[in-house]
Amino acid sequence: xxxxxxxxxxxxxxxxxxxxxxxxxxxxxxxxxxxxxxxxxxxxxxxxxxxxxxxxxxxxxxxxxxxxxxxxxxxxxxxxxxxxxxxxxxxxxxxxxxxxxxxxxxxxxxxxxxxxxxxxxxxxxxxxxxxxxxxxxxxxxxxxxxxxxxxxxxxxxxxxxxxxxxxxxxxxxxxxxxxxxxxxxxxxxxxxxxxxxxxxxxxxxxxxxxxxxxxxxxxxxxxxxxxxxxxxxxxxxxxxxxxxxxxxxxxxxxxxxxxxxxxxxxxxxxxxxxxxxxxxxxx
Amino acid sequence: xxxxxxxxxxxxxxxxxxxxxxxxxxxxxxxxxxxxxxxxxxxxxxxxxxxxxxxxxxxxxxxxxxxxxxxxxxxxxxxxxxxxxxxxxxxxxxxxxxxxxxxxxxxxxxxxxxxxxxxxxxxxxxxxxxxxxxxxxxxxxxxxxxxxxxxxxxxxxxxxxxxxxxxxxxxxxxxxxxxxxxxxxxxxxxxxxxxxxxxxxxxxxxxxxxxxxxxxxxxxxxxxxxxxxxxxxxxxxxxxxxxxxxxxxxxx
Numbered sequence: 001x002x003x004x005x006x007x008x009x010x011x012x013x014x015x016x017x018x019x020x021x022x023x024x025x026x027x028x029x030x031x032x033x034x035x036x037x038x039x040x041x042x043x044x045x046x047x048x049x050x051x052x053x054x055x056x057x058x059x060x061x062x063x064x065x066x067x068x069x070x071x072x073x074x075x076x077x078x079x080x081x082x083x084x085x086x087x088x089x090x091x092x093x094x095x096x097x098x099x100x101x102x103x104x105x106x107x108x109x110x111x112x113x114x115x116x117x118x119x120x121x122x123x124x125x126x127x128x129x130x131x132x133x134x135x136x137x138x139x140x141x142x143x144x145x146x147x148x149x150x151x152x153x154x155x156x157x158x159x160x161x162x163x164x165x166x167x168x169x170x171x172x173x174x175x176x177x178x179x180x181x182x183x184x185x186x187x188x189x190x191x192x193x194x195x196x197x198x199x200x201x202x203x204x205x206x207x208x209x210x211x212x213x214x215x216x217x218x219x220x221x222x223x224x225x226x227x228x229x230x231x232x233x234x235x236x237x238x239x240x241x242x243x244x245x246x247x248x249x250x251x252x253x254x255x256x257x258x259x260x261x262x263x264x265x266x267x268x269x270x271x272x273x274x275x276x277x278x279x280x281x282x283x
Numbered sequence: 284x285x286x287x288x289x290x291x292x293x294x295x296x297x298x299x300x301x302x303x304x305x306x307x308x309x310x311x312x313x314x315x316x317x318x319x320x321x322x323x324x325x326x327x328x329x330x331x332x333x334x335x336x337x338x339x340x341x342x343x344x345x346x347x348x349x350x351x352x353x354x355x356x357x358x359x360x361x362x363x364x365x366x367x368x369x370x371x372x373x374x375x376x377x378x379x380x381x382x383x384x385x386x387x388x389x390x391x392x393x394x395x396x397x398x399x400x401x402x403x404x405x406x407x408x409x410x411x412x413x414x415x416x417x418x419x420x421x422x423x424x425x426x427x428x429x430x431x432x433x434x435x436x437x438x439x440x441x442x443x444x445x446x447x448x449x450x451x452x453x454x455x456x457x458x459x460x461x462x463x464x465x466x467x468x469x470x471x472x473x474x475x476x477x478x479x480x481x482x483x484x485x486x487x488x489x490x491x492x493x494x495x496x497x498x499x500x501x502x503x504x505x506x507x508x509x510x511x512x513x514x515x516x517x518x519x520x521x522x523x524x525x526x527x528x529x530x531x532x533x534x535x
Contacts, residue, residue, distance in 0.1 A: 054532070055496075055530050055533075057530050058531045074516070079527070081387065082520075085385065090522075101435075101436065107335060114394050114395050114420075116390050117361050119380065119394065121380040121383050122350065124346065126380070128377065129377050132375050132377045133375050135394045135395055136395060136413075136416055147408070148409060150458045151397050151410065153459070154455040154459035155397060156455075157453055158438065161453075177419065194407060194503075195417075195418045196419055200415070243454075254335065267339075267347075269336055
């Protein structure tokens, strides 16, 4: 019979404790990360107890025994959420879900912000199977970079080459914290975050455009403009991926930009049109 | 039908629109005029014979009518700010949106989605995308929970378990899924004699646990976990059998 595959992954602190400073994290290995955590834990734990991080399976039932019933229970929330989906959708559409279990063929690749208020499954009523989604800060698409941007590259590559999506849609939104962060980076370029400011600088050309063309607008109005201009920067960046460019030229993929305004309940959608003269198409 | 021709043009810069003829009866020209006027107003139109664009518009209309307009107080509060209790890292797969599978309402979950729902180790050069998502969720939104959600029949995990593949290489996919190599290694060591399909399922789950551990390589995650203000969780959605299991990282 098959060996029992343990559901528990025990990570014990090693006797040797990492001496590394917290800000040299870039070269840390898995063992070093656990050792650093264990060191922090042992500093907080009582003398003599072994500090350890353990991953174990949980159910709402087990959690309820220990938990305060008046407090929010995340395990129960997740379990209840899934049971609702299972009863109201999964079991009511057996044909759809058994077909989906065999494979997906979405027509859309969608870039949306990680913001909890703008999930395309809600705002565009996407059903399971319809849209392959990337969600990141400020729904950005960086230009082709095999070293710095493998995550986005992999998603676009999989969607275009493997799933053969027909549309790539980049959806911006109102009150975007990432865009506000971009617009707030000081002119001298000093940053205060580990990742955020570096990431949102992908759409620095949008900021430059807005700051130079919309000088009479308030900061918040400039941010609103930047939300839309940044979508256009991302659409332009999509063309730096050869497999996207090829599909656009062949007209097998359409690029669309969009902006969801949740203050006023509006949705803007636009196409990016390309004019390609015969001499360029041969490239 | 009388088709008077009309010259319609738009100039760059101050967005001038001029029509040389008063009456426009040609349908095509009418459509173009409407499009240009819409551009001036800031809302751009798409060509009317674009069914995919229409699908998006209809989808928004459904949401606006049945959800947004039906709960005005909820959405006006949400417009002022978000305070989700969860950061969810899920796969880009079209079948596994956490909003659908876990019934999250707008405002409940900050979501990062990528191939294979992977969290790489802290890397300010190579992994700013996921780093920014986690940093914003933990430092700005102060979420109480990070949930890494894996799923059945994951194409990213399948690619990981298939490598090396000398018949087909990708610019990005192979490099990305290698984040999960520790999970693959563990599965091959402990269950290498099982059928490939079972190894895939084991790797989908082990990769979630690998990502949970990688989260600890981010100092701001580690601090929140040690201070007891945040818990790292894992989940696995099996859409073949219709089940969901959860894990929790316990520290004491």
